Every structure is written in C-alpha cells, then in structure tokens.
Amino acid sequence: MEKKKMNSVAAMAMVFLILLSANIDTVGVAAQGVNCYDNCNTGCAGLPSKQYIKCDKKCHKRCGDDDKIDGNVG
Template sequence: MEMEMKKMMTVAVLIFCIISSQMESVEPQVDCFDACSTACPLTNTRERQRCEGKCRIRCGPDSMAEGNLG
C-alpha cells in the first residue's frame, strides 16, 4: 500500500514537470508611454504637456532603455 502511494506521487510529480516544461512564459505587455504619462500632473495643462513630451522622448523608437521606466 505504501509502495503504491510512492509510485503514484512519483508519477504525479513527473506529469506535473512535463506539463510545466511545455508551458510558455508570458511576459507582461507594458506600454512605456502609458506608464510614464501616468505620473504626469493632471491639474496643470502646461506641466502635463511638458511631462508627456519628455515621455515621448523617453519611450520613442530611438530609446535605448527598453523596459526601463525609471
């Protein structure tokens, strides 16, 4: 009885390992501009536009800091 239980657990762990190795890792999709502009002030239009301009520069196609929002 005890030996059968050990075999069942071993088979279960093996199946779990096989299934988990076949899964693809999914990376979260973060929009750089959206994440950056969220910190821009909403009350002052001029400051918000200036902040969004900086975000466009930071998150533009020539940006070297891909994934780095800090």
C-alpha cells in the same frame, strides 16, 4: 511500488503547475510593456498644464515614437 508511482506523478504535477504559473506571470509582464508611451503618459494624468507638457515630453523622449514600436506606421 504503486506509492512510488503516485509520488512521482504528484511531483510531476507540481512541477507542471509551477512552470505554468511562472509562464502566466511572464505573459502579464510582457503585456504591460507593449505600449511604453501610454504607460508613461498615464503617470502624467492630473498634473497642471505646464507639468503635464513636461511629463509628456519626457515620455516621448523615453519611449520614442510609438507608431514605429507598435507597427502602426502607414
């Protein structure tokens, strides 16, 4: 009887650890998308001037105005 209890406790602990690790991965992904423009613009770094300007414009078009997204208006 006690072996069954130990197995069920171990199974619940494993489920808890799996759920916890899945939650940690989700938080990391969400944090990456917080500032779309910065993430996009980082890919433009190191390009020659004309290419950088094109890349930057694409980032503005793709991500919109980050001031509105981040709530930094005003």
